Amino acid sequence: MPEKNWDRVPIDAQSVDAPLSRAAIFLVVTLAGEQDALAKVCSVLNGLDDLVKTVGFRDLPARLSCVVGIGCDLWDHLNFSSRPKELRPFAPIKGPVHVAPSTPGDLLFHIRSDRPDLCFEFERLLLGGLGAAVNVVDEVSGFRYFDARDLLGFVDGTANPTGLDLAASALVGDEDPDFVGGSYVVVQKYLHDLSAWAQVPTPLQEQIIGRTKMDNVEIDDDDAPRKSHKSLATIVDAAGNEYDILRDNMPFGRPGQGEFGTYFIGYSRYLWVIEKMLQRMYIGDPPSAYDRLLDFSTPRTGTTFFAPSGPTLKSLAPAAPERLKSTPAGN
Secondary structure, three states, rough: OOOOOOOOOOOOOOOOOOOOOOOEEEEEEEOOOOOOOOOHHHHHHHHHHHHHHHHHHEEEEEEEEOEEEEEEHHHOOOOOOOOOOOOOOOOOOOOOEEOOOOOOOOEEEEEOOHHHHHHHHHHHHHHHHHHHHHEEEEEEEEEEEEEOOOOOEEOOOOOOOOOOHHHHOOOOOOHHHOOOOOOEEEEEEEEEEEEHOOOOOOHHHHHHHHOOEEEEEEEOOOOOOOOOOOHOOEEEEEOEEEEEEEEEEEOOOEHHOOOOEEEEEEOOOHHHHHHHHHHHHHHHHOOOOOOOHOOOOOEEOOOOEEEOOHHHHHHHHHHHHHHHHHHOOOO
8 A cells, every 4th residue: 555644654752763864954052041041941842742743744754853962061950850870071082183172062953854844844943942042053954875875985874783782772771770761972073075085095995994985895904003993983892892872974065165074973872982982083092093084074063962762851841940940040
């Protein structure tokens, strides 16, 4: 039976594991005030699920979804009774050559759909609801590029966990009972020097990335004197256990402005996994043998958030305004 526009395609609120989409908007905002702004933010967060339904019902098979992440400072300002165990601000990383900056961000909205117009409409209504309560500090519209490639020409996201491994890698478990089902989120906006990259011979590009360019076959560089991006981004603990993260990176660009980039977004059960991955990339393993991809890709942002599960967000947002009323202004 042919699919109809009204067929239900359920994507629950805060679905970190929503299907990879053809379009996305990454919106980072900061709070623009104190009590009134906080109350407005809580109201919008409380109605986020309804907004997804309102916009997404126009074309359910386009699978509109939104994940909201809350930054460490805003989490404290909202006066929640507890905080995710590992939640902390993004720490800048100074390597021997390259630096990962830390940039502001109180809220992240990761908006996804197979239709960019649905992403646009959702963001328009969302910002209309937030009004003067927030300031937009970063806004990127991403798109799926050919067969899931980045603008450097390589397939991106091959190592993403699937099936049961996805939840085990991306969602908090019983180690933090108050926040089961949530996820730590790190975002970085990278700009690429495509002209310089184009001058690098394909075999050397493949050594830098750690995969073949045409058919995406993994290259074994365990014995190589300089590790690839793929190897540096692989995290293994002292017991030999490998830890994955869920990436939903998107290419973006404005050719007229000479802007070409990749928006990195990583969801993880443990924040330390992404932090260690970035340390290995920027510091190097061994030290000074940094990720050579950074010679061509420059980070402009770096922010950490926590995306609570749908049920947790629904319990936190309505209760926060009452706690705010009992909190003296300025505290």
